[in-house]
Amino acid sequence: MSVDHISKTYPVPFLRLKKALKRKFKPPVEAVRDVSFEVREGEIFGLIGPNGAGKTTLTKMIATLIQPTEGNVSVKGFDSVRDDTAVRRNVGLAGAEERSFYWRLNVEQNLLFFARLHGLSGDQATSRITDLLQMLQLEDSARKRFAELSTGNKQRLSVARAMLADPPVLLLDEPTRSLDPLAAARMRATIKSLAQDEAKRVTVFLTSHNLAEVEELCDRVAIISKGEIKALDAPRNLRATHSDNEKVSITFTVDDAGKIEAALREAFSAHPFTLGRSDVSDAWTLAFSRKTNDQTLDTVLRVLHTTACLVKGVECERATLLEVLEHYEQTEQENEKQEENPGK
Amino acid sequence: MNPLLFLRRVWAFVVRDWRLELSYRMQFFLRVMSILILVTTFFFVSKIFVGFADPRFTQWRDPLAAWLTGMAMLNYFMTGFSSLANAIRQEQVQGTLESVLMTPISVPTVIVASSAWDFVQATLFSSLYLVFGWLFFNVHYQGNYLLALAFLLLTTVVLSCLGILSASFAMVFKRGDPFGIFLGTGSALFSGVFFPTQLIRDYAGNTVASISRVLPATYGLDGIRRVLIEGQGLSQVRQPLISLLVFLAVLLPLSLWVFNRAVRRAKREGSLIQY
Numbered sequence: 188m189s190v191d192h193i194s195k196t197y198p199v200p201f202l203r204l205k206k207a208l209k210r211k212f213k214p215p216v217e218a219v220r221d222v223s224f225e226v227r228e229g230e231i232f233g234l235i236g237p238n239g240a241g242k243t244t245l246t247k248m249i250a251t252l253i254q255p256t257e258g259n260v261s262v263k264g265f266d267s268v269r270d271d272t273a274v275r276r277n278v279g280l281a282g283a284e285e286r287s288f289y290w291r292l293n294v295e296q297n298l299l300f301f302a303r304l305h306g307l308s309g310d311q312a313t314s315r316i317t318d319l320l321q322m323l324q325l326e327d328s329a330r331k332r333f334a335e336l337s338t339g340n341k342q343r344l345s346v347a348r349a350m351l352a353d354p355p356v357l358l359l360d361e362p363t364r365s366l367d368p369l370a371a372a373r374m375r376a377t378i379k380s381l382a383q384d385e386a387k388r389v390t391v392f393l394t395s396h397n398l399a400e401v402e403e404l405c406d407r408v409a410i411i412s413k414g415e416i417k418a419l420d421a422p423r424n425l426r427a428t429h430s431d432n433e434k435v436s437i438t439f440t441v442d443d444a445g446k447i448e449a450a451l452r453e454a455f456s457a458h459p460f461t462l463g464r465s466d467v468s469d470a471w472t473l474a475f476s477r478k479t480n481d482q483t484l485d486t487v488l489r490v491l492h493t494t495a496c497l498v499k500g501v502e503c504e505r506a507t508l509l510e511v512l513e514h515y516e517q518t519e520q521e522n523e524k525q526e527e528n529p530g531k
Numbered sequence: 532m533n534p535l536l537f538l539r540r541v542w543a544f545v546v547r548d549w550r551l552e553l554s555y556r557m558q559f560f561l562r563v564m565s566i567l568i569l570v571t572t573f574f575f576v577s578k579i580f581v582g583f584a585d586p587r588f589t590q591w592r593d594p595l596a597a598w599l600t601g602m603a604m605l606n607y608f609m610t611g612f613s614s615l616a617n618a619i620r621q622e623q624v625q626g627t628l629e630s631v632l633m634t635p636i637s638v639p640t641v642i643v644a645s646s647a648w649d650f651v652q653a654t655l656f657s658s659l660y661l662v663f664g665w666l667f668f669n670v671h672y673q674g675n676y677l678l679a680l681a682f683l684l685l686t687t688v689v690l691s692c693l694g695i696l697s698a699s700f701a702m703v704f705k706r707g708d709p710f711g712i713f714l715g716t717g718s719a720l721f722s723g724v725f726f727p728t729q730l731i732r733d734y735a736g737n738t739v740a741s742i743s744r745v746l747p748a749t750y751g752l753d754g755i756r757r758v759l760i761e762g763q764g765l766s767q768v769r770q771p772l773i774s775l776l777v778f779l780a781v782l783l784p785l786s787l788w789v790f791n792r793a794v795r796r797a798k799r800e801g802s803l804i805q806y
Binding site: 195197198244247250251252253254256272273275276280282284285286287288289290291292296299300301303304305306308348 | 536539540542543544546547550551554625626627629630631632633634635636637795798799800801
């Protein structure tokens with residue numbers, strides 16, 4: 188799937204008429220600006236960004252539901268505007284919109300309707316629906332009306348519908364929203380297995396506000412803000428690019444903690460450390476930050492060793508995607524302020 | 532287009548709408564009752580005019596037969612030009628239009644399939660007008676039923692083209708569809724549903740009477756009454772038949788083109804699910 192220099196500006200309805208009548212109108216909204224990227228077969232690609240960043244518009248453009256103002260989207264070689272029917276044959280969309288089912292029909296009836304629109308015969312549709320209901324733990328709700336489903340089950344049904352025609356590309360807009368932690372974990376496992384299945388190699392394009400989920404699932408992540416892609420890379424690289432610092436926490440036991448403080452002060456004159464009691468009984472925790480791959484950790488461990496400490500555990504925590512996202516948002520806000528007050 | 536796939540999709544819409552209808556059973560029962568009440572009312576009103584019909588109005592010698600054919604056809608025609616717009620609007624309100632358009636379904640299929648159930652219902656309810664008239668009030672029809680059916684289908688297709696234009700309007704402007712307002716009330720007044728169109732010329736002059744000449748429903752109703760009430764054959768109904776074919780030749784390509792443009796515009800504006 189490839190997105191090539193795509194932009195979307197929502198036009199002002201009846202602009203010429205409003206101008207002729209000298210009526211006030213809001214300026215056109217530029218939702219997506221010159222976005223380009225490619226998603227490989229079998230890849231799980233994440234799109235994160237704050238509300239109103241352009242995630243839904245971009246997803247809908249890939250799904251052929253919104254036409255781009257400029258640029259092209261191509262899915263399996265088909266252009267989303269010229270060959271929109273072919274694109275829709277290759278794409279399944281699970282949106283975050285709850286109002287996209289028939290509330291008075293039950294789960295099976297809803298799925299059967301959409302399966303027939305996808306061209307599945309009666310037998311094919313029935314067998315596929317049975318498989319999907321089982322896969323997404325919806326068997327018990329099969330005869331329930333959509334209106335009676337919990338929010339989480341509605342979300343799962345949306346994913347089931349997206350997978351009805353077994354499309355090679357899945358667009359998932361917050362797929363674990365409203366799911367309980369167990370169900371969310373199962374959903375993530377399902378998504379992962381679809382992409383890893385050698386026979387299917389499903390490409391997944393996923394938007395989410397759950398950054399931990401994005402880190403866990405996605406091979407690559409794009410950060411979108413104000414309609415522009417600010418960064419695109421593997422989550423690990425994004426974190427590393429943003430900050431080469433990591434937080435280190437060492438848990439240990441020792442008879443005299445005072446000795447440690449003195450030894451550390453001797454080894455590091457200026458480096459700040461935090462020493463405190465650990466949650467583990469009789470243990471202490473030493474926390475500090477360091478540049479990735481510098482000598483600090485090694486020196487600290489030597490100090491602990493020479494002061495007869497028993498090291499119980501070492502944890503290193505690099506910058507999270509949330510911090511990366513916050514960084515881009517702050518930069519964006521600073522740029523805006525700069526543009527508003529160029530002299531300052 | 533694969534005809535089997537097309538039929539499968541149309542059938543999916545019919546089954547969906549049938550199931551939705553079943554979830555509102557009371558509504559169906561009330562509608563049948565209201566038709567029976569209306570037919571009964573027409574029966575009593577028609578008794579006032581027995582023997583008074585102007586000899587010029589050959590189709591109106593039995594006013595009850597004329598009204599019942601008029602009502603049956605009006606019901607069908609209204610379905611023709613309002614069902615698609617209603618279906619689109621309902622999908623917009625429900626929020627399901629995007630989900631439907633997300634499937635690999637073509638625009639002509641959406642048009643036919645969305646209205647299919649309404650036509651099934653219209654066939655049933657229109658038949659009820661005629662059946663109740665025949666069963667309870669001794670109204671008799673004659674002539675070539677196949678020719679009448681041909682008129683019915685042709686007029687419905689022509690009015691469906693206007694319905695497609697109306698749906699295009701709903702797609703872009705969401706509300707305030709002028710086709711529905713003008714054609715709905717206009718057809719009832721000017722097409723000869725309740726009285727002969729010649730009376731308009733007598734009382735309102737040629738200019739106002741010309742309105743009825745630009746409404747396809749006028750030719751449809753005239754043709755069907757000529758066949759069912761006067762017993763005329765194909766050679767005698769050529770004039771309304773040709774008029775309807777001319778309407779079809781102009782409106783069918785125009786309406787499909789406009790609908791395609793409306794869908795594209797809604798996609799450009801990102802307003803498919805807005806209403």
